[in-house]
Amino acid sequence: ELKVEQNPLFLSMQEGKNYTIYCNYSTTSDRLYWYRQDPGKSLESLFVLLSNGAVKQEGRLMASLDTKARLSTLHITAAVHDLSATYFCAVDPNGQNFVFGPGTRLSVLP
Amino acid sequence: ETGVTQSPTHLIKTRGQQVTLRCSSQSGHNTVSWYQQALGQGPQFIFQYYREEENGRGNFPPRFSGLQFPNYSSELNVNALELDDSALYLCASSLAGGIAYEQYFGPGTRLTVT
Secondary structure, X not given: OOOEEEEOOEEEEEOOOOEEEEEEEOXXXXXXXXXXXXXXXXXXXXXXXXXXXXXXXXXXXXXXXXOOOOEEEEEEOOOOHHHOEEEEEEEOOXXXXXXXXXXXXXXXXX | OOOOEEEOOEEEEOOOOOEEEEEEOOOXXXXXXXXXXXXXXXXXXXXXXXXXXXXXXXXXXXXXXEEEOOOOOEEEEEOOOOHHHOEEEEEEXXXXXXXXXXXXXXXXXXXXXX
């Protein structure tokens, strides 16, 4: 059974600081996705990573994928309050269903 | 381009009742997946429909069933509701055979079972 883990589960950081969220998964997959969810809202797609070594950046967020290590990272640069949300990674091993991690709840404090 | 829509937004039901949730897929998409998200957890895959056939199912009992229509919209039916069925139900549409298999999520239906 495919398992997806995220670390940390809760993250409280000050504005202007940098931090990395880690996503590990237990079986082979070349596709990994990052989503953001605001309280009471649906999932917003952030990044689609389709191959080993893929790196994508959007604003203060950068995601990377190492399929050999079965690891993806979401790096936050100079955090701002607007980034406060829950971040999920999801793995898609067979093109059928996404397996989501438990989420990382990020709180950026002034 | 129309995004994924779901109805209703909120729903309150009593234990033992039945419920039907609806989803319209994004224009051009032919696949719909349903997920259950309990409070404070990640979404859990219920099942996927492609060309009106079930195309994969997660670890949910048979009282969770679904349909997909020729226009690719979909329904999720849950019979004999239990308190643990209280959750946010998300549908996601995608294009089978697309390079990214990226799923686009609707706004969700918040189901409360009392």
